[in-house]
Structure formats: structure tokens, C-alpha cells
Amino acid sequence: MITELFRGPGGWAEGLRQLGLSDVGLEIDTAACDTARAAGHTTIQTDVAAYPTAPFTGRTRGLIASPPCQAWSRAGKRGGLADQPLVHQAVHDLAHGRDTRAELLAQCKDERSLLAAEPMRWLYDLRPEWVCMEEVPDVLPLWKQYALYLQRWGYSTWAGILNAADYGVPQTRQRAILIASRTRGVTAPDPTHAKSPAEDLFGDCLKPWVSMAEALGWGATDRPAPTVTAGGAKSGGVEPFARGGRDALRAAQVRGCWTWKPGRPRTLTPSSIAIDAVEAGLLQSFPADYPWHGAKGKAQEQAGNAVPPLLAAHVVSAATGIPVQAPADLAAA
Template identity: 30%
Template structure:
């Protein structure tokens, strides 16, 4: 009979070290072995005593950072993301692979003791409880993680904040939920407004409506206005919408990557899932199984209410993860970690990079002038 051989730790300091490693692994949502292997390359003391330089110009603290779509857009706008938090293991690995200069605090945000000072705090706190497609339970604890966002504002004291969420937040409890959130933000000393935007209006090849809650600290002499759309139907001087052909039409078969391959469920076939090459994509969801159809082949046929079919005269496939990432305007060389299902989840949960860039650009432009004045005053003083 075989028995498990336990490691004997005779010295109390060794047992104490294992306890610390177990606590660290739990906090960062990692296995103990992953934590140990990582620390072997860095050193325990160096890792737990990492430091960052906060209170620097154009600095950003990012909560619920995911794979880094929002933060990539902020970097495009000129910001410097100094600190980020994420609980999902694969999303953390993706984030670190693409943003090695950012200090990443892994694990549950509720375990974060302190947040660094920054010019801007951003985050798309979990939206499942608010989604129009979800059960919208008032008791869903994910609905209250925004309070961690409030706690971060209190500690980081940013000049601005950007909170992103799904359209369903506007109508939950008759609008009482978003009003309660806004009041909490105002109580922290911010002038707050919310905006419903569609990503396609800012160069993203996708119909994607999202709510943006924007805050400006009361002592900052700046009135934020959501940027005017840059893209449209070609009228009023707007650029044409970026289409599926523009976004993914250049890909060779060898560049498409892995495709989520499974049957199409009755739920999937309850509505149209295919847009043409000259249109923008449907919303990229956080699921490979529910990825929109590639525009090739014939369009779907509507048989009745909530019933569509795929013509058998042509082939049909879902968009690949590579294609979904491009539609979300991630850079073509962005590195993805995890299984195919996990990658689709990371991509679908992200804020489109170009939308983030557009929304944050007015703040960056203000800060450029702000820091010129600060430098001038320091020189005079």
C-alpha cells in the first residue's frame, strides 16, 4: 500500500516560510508550486518588498485590469500605468507579458491594503450582476465591488477617474444603482457624469455600447466632455465606420489562428450572428462559443421569432480569437496566455483599446498643460 510522503519541516523558520508562501499563493490566486517557481527566479524578499514610484505625471492605477485592453488604450493616449490589479490567473499572465513595466498586484482587490497615488484611476468593475443578459440580482456580491473602486479613490486621490460598465447598469433598479454609485463618487469629492457610448463611433469595428462614469476632482479646473464621435456613415465630416474587411480582411488562412469549434446551440441560433464584410461586427462576447460568425458565406435566414438557420449551401465558422482581438483593436502582436476559452473570455471582457484612447485623451491633454504650469511655478519659486 502506498502512502503520501509529507515533507518534514523540523525548523520553525521553515514552517513559517511555507505558511507565508501559502498565504501569498492564496492571495494571488495561484497554486503553491507556481508561486514557489516564480519566487525562485526573483527571491521572496525582493518580491514581497517590491516598490513603485507613485505621484508621478500621467500615472494610472488600474483596477479589474483584465488582459489590459483599457490600459493599452491609456498608453496609446500617453499615460503611464504604474500599478494594476487582476484576480484571473490567465489574464494576469497576459497582462504581464504585454506590460512588463507595470507593477501587477495579483489576487482579489479586497485583499489590497493600499493603493498608490496617481493622476488617474480606471477600472471596469465586474458587470455580470448588471448585464442585460444576466439575472441582475440585487444581492449579487459582484455588484458591490465598485466599493473597492471608491476605496481606491480615497487612497490614490486621483485627479480623474474612469469607470466602465455594461449598458444594463443604466436601467437596473430603475436607475437607482448607478445613481447610488455616482453619489458615492461625489461623496469622495468628485464632479461626476455618465455617458452611454458606442465603440464603433471611435474607430472600433464593432457595435459595442458601454456606460462610462467619468469623475473630475473638485479642485481641478477642468470640465470633462466626452469626445465627439470620429466615425459614422460618412456624413458631417466623420470618417466611415471601420468595417470587418478593414479589421480582419487582410488575414491569410495561416494567420487566423485557432477557431472555437463546436455545434451551434439553439440559443446561438435564436438571433442573427453574422455581419457582412462592409459592416461593423456584432459585440465581441466573453465566450468563444458565442463569438460572432465570420462574414464569409451566405447570411443567416430568419424563420421566425428567435429562430434563425444557417444555409447549408455554404460553410460557416465563428470568428477566431485572433480576429476577435483585432476587432477589439488590440495590437496585432499582443501576446495571449491561457486556453482558447480563456483567451476568448479575456478578449470579450476587455475595453476596446481605441475607445479607451479616445476617452482618456482630453485628460492627458489637460495634464500636459497642467504640468507645464507646475514646472513654471517651481522654476519661479
């Protein structure tokens, strides 16, 4: 089986679906569990830190994880920053078969910080064929620590930063990614899109970035949206139009999410958080009919925090060698 830790509403699972795969996910949040189950993804509601690995031992081919990373969060008072050395220590200890989580947790300023070390407990016990992990860019040093131990165990690894827009997701979302495999050499997945596509020596050309307008069906083409957060579109910054002009502007004004910024011709700037869970899901590359559950705020939080399915599909493809299927091929299947 493929085992997923910290499933959320099912971003990784939707990506796996594009590869003809499925997984069993563990998640503690009730609304996220309801969403994932409604979408057809097998989900166990549980605390990952308390769940035993024994039921999965000898049965897990792939392990996926997007753990909460409060120790690297830029939000709020950032009290968990002091916990980073404790997380690294927990990963080191678990990689050597020593469970010091209780001792280290007692020293943490944020009790959620050590969740970022949980995947190592599962990796040590399960030794899956392949591994895929994702988090915010600041977590990259932790992923490199994981990669060091995985290499010692015989895995080929790659750890780096990927931009979701380079894989067809209509937002410029930077993520720290770890890919590992015991059976094949791994590297970063080849991008399918580019900000300014150019033909190579063979006449091939990547697709242009998918715009927010295209994703939301506004009938215009601009640049991708800024990163979608738990509350919706991130305010601040300016997104220039590549094409679309005044018609796109009028469509945006009707939507109420974007306004014209005086003195900057042919640009739009986000002025308020005004997208719902369905729209946030579309900007994450979820299907338009994805069954978001929970109150409005919880649904938006799920969509904003999820792994973009298209990015997930390409990351798992790099780990497994299974090609990402085009939407038409998926429909036919």
C-alpha cells in the same frame, strides 16, 4: 501613478499607451495577468477586494476600473439582480467612510456582486485627480450614484452610454462610462467615426464606422460586427453591407464565420461562433500581435470581456486632456 482595478488582459492599459501613459493594474485571473505582463503592462495578481489602498495613497493621479457586475448581468439565471440594492448601499457607505462590505456580502446571492462597489473604497481613500470607469449599459444608474458623490467632493463628472464603433472600434459595443476630474471640466469624448458620416458647416466629416471585414483583413467593407462576447461573435441579428458585395460574401464564407441569409439580398448574418482570440482582439481594437495567454477558451474570454483599447484611449483623453495619438505618431514615438 495611474492605478487600474480589475485589469483583465490590458484593454485600458493599451489605451493608455496610445496617450503615452502607463499604469499599475490589479487582477486576480492568472491567464489575464500573463497576457497583460507579456504585453508589457505592470500587473499585480491579487484580489482587489482584499488589497489595501495604503501603498497607493498620495501617489495615485488617475484611477481606472471595470469591475465585474454580476448584479446587472443579463446572462444565466440572473440571480445577482436581487443584489443591486446591496451594491448601492455599499457604495453609499464607503463614500461616507463606513466599510460595511462584510455585512452586506453575507446578504448577497452572488458573492461577486459587491465588487462593483470596490472602486468607491479606493476613491474615498485615494482622491485621485481623475477617474475613468466602464461597464455594461445596465450599470449606468450605479455610475450616476458614483458621480453624485464625486461631485460633492469637487469633481466634474460625466456618465452616459458610448458606442465603441463611434471611436474606430469595429463593433457596435455599447458601454456605460463614468468620467471625472478634479482639475478640468469633463464631458463625453468627441466621436471620430459615424454610421452615416456627413460634412458639417466647415466641411469636416467623421470617418465611417470600421467594418469587421476591414479589421480582419478580408478586403471588403461592411458594417461593424455585432458585439464580441466571451465566446466570440454574438449570434443573431443581421449586419447589412454598405460596400463589398459578392466578393465580401465569398471571403466571409471561406472564413466560415458568416453565411448568406436567403431572402435578404446584400446582407450577412452570424451563424456560429468561429473567431479565435486574435480575431476577437482585432474586433476589440487590440494589435494583431497581442500576446494572448491561456487555453483557447480563456484567451477568447479575455478578448471578449476586455475594454476596447481605442474606446479606452478616448475616454482617458476626455478625463486628462491628452490627445489620442494616431497610429503613425505612435510608431514614430
